[in-house]
Amino acid sequence: MSEWSTYRLGSFLMFSPRTYAGLVERYNAELWPLQPLLVALGGLALAWAWRARSPAPGRWVWALLGAAWLWVGWAFHHQRFAAINWAAEYVAWAFGAQGLALLWAGTLRGGLGFGAGLPVVRIAGLVIVALALAGQPLLGAALGRPWAQVESFGLMTDPTAVATLGFLLLAQRAPARLFVVPLLSCALSGALAWALQVPAAWLVPALAGAAAAAAAWRGRAASRGARARPA
Amino acid sequence: MRSHAPGRRTLLRRALALGALAWRPARAQPRREGDAAPQTRIIPRSGEALPLVGLGSWITFNVGNDGAARERCADVMQAFFVAGGTLVDSSPMYGSSQDVIGHGLRRGGAAQRVFAADKVWVAPASRGPAQIEASRRLWGVPRFDLLQVHNLLAWREHLPALFEMKAAGRVRYVGITTSEGRRHDEVETLMRSQPLDFVQLTYSLRDRRAEQRLLPLARERGIAVIANRPFEQGELLRGLERQPLPPWAAEWQCTSWAQLALKFVVSHPAVTCAIPATTRVDHVRENLAVARGPWPDEAMRRRLSAYTDRLA
Numbered sequence: 001m002s003e004w005s006t007y008r009l010g011s012f013l014m015f016s017p018r019t020y021a022g023l024v025e026r027y028n029a030e031l032w033p034l035q036p037l038l039v040a041l042g043g044l045a046l047a048w049a050w051r052a053r054s055p056a057p058g059r060w061v062w063a064l065l066g067a068a069w070l071w072v073g074w075a076f077h078h079q080r081f082a083a084i085n086w087a088a089e090y091v092a093w094a095f096g097a098q099g100l101a102l103l104w105a106g107t108l109r110g111g112l113g114f115g116a117g118l119p120v121v122r123i124a125g126l127v128i129v130a131l132a133l134a135g136q137p138l139l140g141a142a143l144g145r146p147w148a149q150v151e152s153f154g155l156m157t158d159p160t161a162v163a164t165l166g167f168l169l170l171a172q173r174a175p176a177r178l179f180v181v182p183l184l185s186c187a188l189s190g191a192l193a194w195a196l197q198v199p200a201a202w203l204v205p206a207l208a209g210a211a212a213a214a215a216a217w218r219g220r221a222a223s224r225g226a227r228a229r230p231a
Numbered sequence: 232m233r234s235h236a237p238g239r240r241t242l243l244r245r246a247l248a249l250g251a252l253a254w255r256p257a258r259a260q261p262r263r264e265g266d267a268a269p270q271t272r273i274i275p276r277s278g279e280a281l282p283l284v285g286l287g288s289w290i291t292f293n294v295g296n297d298g299a300a301r302e303r304c305a306d307v308m309q310a311f312f313v314a315g316g317t318l319v320d321s322s323p324m325y326g327s328s329q330d331v332i333g334h335g336l337r338r339g340g341a342a343q344r345v346f347a348a349d350k351v352w353v354a355p356a357s358r359g360p361a362q363i364e365a366s367r368r369l370w371g372v373p374r375f376d377l378l379q380v381h382n383l384l385a386w387r388e389h390l391p392a393l394f395e396m397k398a399a400g401r402v403r404y405v406g407i408t409t410s411e412g413r414r415h416d417e418v419e420t421l422m423r424s425q426p427l428d429f430v431q432l433t434y435s436l437r438d439r440r441a442e443q444r445l446l447p448l449a450r451e452r453g454i455a456v457i458a459n460r461p462f463e464q465g466e467l468l469r470g471l472e473r474q475p476l477p478p479w480a481a482e483w484q485c486t487s488w489a490q491l492a493l494k495f496v497v498s499h500p501a502v503t504c505a506i507p508a509t510t511r512v513d514h515v516r517e518n519l520a521v522a523r524g525p526w527p528d529e530a531m532r533r534r535l536s537a538y539t540d541r542l543a
Contacts, residue, residue, distance in 0.1 A: 006413055010464075014326050015293045016510075022297050083295035084326045 013195045015084040020196060024156070025148045027080055031155060038068070038154030040162060042133045049170045050126055052115035058171075062115070065164050068154040069099030076156065091154020095157075098181040102164070105178060112171040112178075118221060124214040125169030128207055132163035136203065143199040158204045161185040165211035167224070173222070179215055183208050269315040273297040273505045275453035276406065276428045281346065283497040283522040284309050285318030286515065287459060287508035293326035301334055303510060308335035310512040312344055314519035320431075320457065320506045321370075322350040322381050323362055336371055347372045348457070349427075350408060352381035356388030363396075377429055379406040383414055383421075390425060404428035410459055412440040422448050431457040434502065435540055436492045437467050446501040455503040461496045462489065462507055472481030473543050477535070484524035489514070493521045495535055 028035065045061045052058065078113025081088035106112040136159055137150045153159040161182040168174040168182075186208030193201035243451050271280035286308070294300035307317070321328045331350070336342045347370055353362045367375060378393050380386045386407060393405040406429030415432075422430060422445070430449055434441045438460070449456045462468050471488040485491045489507075496505045507518050527535070 003413055006411065011411075012292060014324070015295075016290055019294050019297065019300065022300065023295060026297070079296070084293050086324075086326060 009191055009195045013192075015223055017198075021149050023080055023084065024151065025146070027076065027155070028148055028150070028152075035150075035155060036151040038127065039133050039137075039152055042129070042153045045167070046129045046133065046170075049114040049167060050122070051230045055113045055115045055172060057106075057110035057113045059107045059110055060166065062102050062112055064154075065160075065167060066099045066101075066103035066107060068160045069095050069102060069164070072155065072160050073099060088225055091157075091185070092179050094184070098164075098178075101178060101181075103228055105175070106171075112168070112174055113172055114172065116172045117170070118218055121169050121214050121218045124210065125166045125171075127166075128169065128211055129163050129166030131207060132159045132166060136162070139200060145199075157185060158178065158189050161189070162204060162207050164210075165208060169211060169214050169218070173218075174215070176215070176219070179212065233396040250456075252323035260276065261396055267523050269519055270385065270521075272455075273512050274428065274455045274503060276404070276455070281318060281455070281504050282316050282519075283502075283504055284316060284493065284518050285346075285348075285457070285504045285506040286316060286322060287506035288319065288321040288328040288332060289325055289459075290464070291508040291510045292321070292331040293333060295327045300510075301331055304331045305335035305338045306512050307509060307515050308332070309339045310515045311519065312339060312341050314516055315522075316515075316519055317344065317459075318346040318348055318401060318504050318506065320459075321366075322352055324350070324352045324381060325367055329366055333369045333371045341370050341371075345372065346376045347374075348377040348379065349375050350379045350381035351389050351393070352384055354385040356385040356392065359385075359389050359392055375402050377404040377406055378402045379408045379429060379431055381408055383407060383409065383417060386421065390421075394426070404455075406430055406455075406457075408432070408457075412438060414540040415440065415445060419444055419448060422452055422454055427452075427454050429455045429457060429503075431459055433460045434458040434496055434499065434505075435461050435467055436495045436536060437463065439536065442499075446499060450501045456501050458496045458499075458502050461493050461505045467492060471539065471542065477538050479534075480532075482525070483527055483535075484532070485521070487517065490521050491535060493518055493543070494527065495532060498527050498532060 041064060045064055049058055049061055073092040077088040077092035077095060082092065133153050137152055140150050141147055151158055153163050163184075164181065164182045168178055186204045190201055190205035190208075193204065252337050269282040269284060271282050273280055292304050294304060313317075319332060322331055323329065328365070336345060349363075349366050349370065351359045351363055353359055363375070363378065380389045380393070390405070390407075393402065396402045397405050406427055407418065407421055407425075408431035409415070410433045412433060418430065420430065421427065430445065432445055434446070434456075435458075441458075446456065448454075469490055471492070474488075476485075476488065476491070480486070480491055483491060483494055485494055493505060493507060509515050509518065519538060
C-alpha cells in the first residue's frame with residue numbers, strides 16, 4: 001500500500017481554522033473599504049459584458065481581472081498566507097502567471113471579446129459571476145461567517161477565481177489554458193475548506209465544475225459547427 | 232574469535248546505572264511555588280536528564296504575523312519553562328512556528344534554558360546546511376541540541392551530514408522522525424544500522440503500533456524516544472471527553488482524560504519525552520503536572536488501554 005494512502009486531507013492542514021480566520025479578518029480590515037468598491041466594479045464589468053451586443057474586446061474588463069489575480073497572488077498568497085502555509089508561495093506564482101496571461105490575451109491582444117456566443121453558456125457565465133460577486137459572500141454570512149471574514153472579489157482567492165471562470169464563459173471564445181489555474185485554484189480551495197470544516201465547502205468546486213462543463217459544451221459545439229461548415 | 236559484546240555483568244551494571252539516572256530531577260528551573268520538579272528520563276547515549284513532557288509546535292505555533300497569537304504562544308512557552316519543561320520541538324515544515332518559538336525564547340530570555348529540537352526537511356540534501364542555519368537564526372539559539380531528519384526525507388544524505396555536525400560539536404544529538412505509524416520498517420532498519428541518539432514517532436493511548444517493534448528496539452539499542460501526537464491532534468480527546476473518567480483515574484493522580492492519555496504515553500519505559508502541542512497556558516501546566524506523581528505499572532497501563540479500546 002502506498003504511503004500516500006495513509007494521509008488524510010487534514011494531514012496537510014498546517015494551521016488552525018482560527019489562525020486562518022484571523023488572517024482573513026486582518027487582511028480585510030487593512031484593505032477596507034476596497035471590498036465594496038471592487039464588488040461594484042465587478043458588477044459594472046458583468047453588466048457591460050452581458051449587454052455588449054456587437055463584438056467588443058472589453059479590454060478594461062480583462063485588465064480588472066488580470067490586476068485582481070496579480071493582487072491576490074502578491075498581497076494575499078505571498079505576503080500573508082505564505083507565513084502560515086509555505087505552499088501558498090507556489091500558488092502566488094500561479095496567480096501571477098494567470099494575471100499576466102489574462103492581461104496578455106484579453107487586454108493587450110484583445111482576443112477575449114464579449115457580445116456573442118451561445119446564449120446558454122453566456123447565461124451560465126452571468127450566473128457564475130453573479131454568485132462570485134454577491135452569492136458567495138452572502139451565503140458565507142448566512143452560514144455564520146462574520147462579515148469581517150467574508151471573502152470578496154478582487155481581494156480573495158475564491159471569488160476572483162470563480163468570477164474569472166464566469167467571465168471566460170461570457171467571452172465569445174476563450175482558450176482552454178486560461179481555465180486551468182482558476183479550476184485548480186477552486187479544487188484546492190474546496191479541499192482546504194473541507195479540511196477547515198467550513199460550511200458549504202462544496203460550493204466553489206461545484207461552481208468550477210459547472211463552468212468547466214459549460215466550457216466543454218461550448219468547445220464541442222464549436223467543433224461541431226466547424227465540421228458542418230462547407231469547405 | 233573473541234566477541235566484543237559486553238558481558239551479562241557489564242550489561243547489568245549499565246542497566247542499574249541507567250535505572251538510577253532515569254528518575255533524577257530535571258535541571259534547576261524557576262517553578263511555581265508548590266510545584267515539584269517534573270520527573271525525567273535519561274538520554275541513553277549521554278546520561279543527560281530530560282523532563283518527561285516537552286512542547287510540540289505543529290499547527291499550534293503556526294500563527295504567522297498575528298501579534299496577539301504570538302504573545303499567547305510566548306505565554307505558553309513561559310508557563311512551560313516555569314513548570315520545569317525544557318524540550319521544545321519544531322520543524323521548517325511547520326510554517327511560522329520556528330519564528331514564533333524564537334519570539335517566545337527572546338521574550339522569556341530562555342535561549343540558554345531550552346532543549347532545542349528541530350529538524351531538517353529539504354531535498355536535495357545539499358540545501359540542508361542552509362536550512363539548518365536559517366532555522367537556527369529563527370530560533371535565536373547558539374546551536375540546536377537535537378537535529379532530526381524529518382519523516383526520513385533524503386536521510387541517506389542528511390544523516391551523514393548531521394553526524395559530521397555532531398562530531399564537530401555543532402549539534403549535540405542526531406535523530407530521525409516519523410509519524411502516524413508510517414515507514415516503521417525503514418525506521419527499524421535505521422535504528423539497527425545508524426548510531427542514532429533519538430527517534431521520534433507517534434505513540435498514544437489509541438495508536439500503539441510503536442509498541443510492537445520500535446519501542447522495544449529503542450530500549451535494546453539505547454535510543455531515546457520522543458513521542459509525538461500523544462493526543463492525536465486533539466482527535467483522541469474529542470472522543471474520550473464525552474465519556475466519564477474511569478473510576479480508578481485517581482490512582483493515576485489524573486483529573487482529566489488529557490492527563491490519563493499523556494501519562495499512559497510517558498509511563499512507557501522506552502519513552503524519553505512526549506511532546507503535546509497546545510495554545511493554552513492552563514493546558515501546558517496540566518501537561519507538565521503529568522510528569523509528577525505516581526507511575527502506573529504495566530498492568531495498570533493495560534487496564535487503561537483496554538478500557539479506552541472498549542469506548543472506541
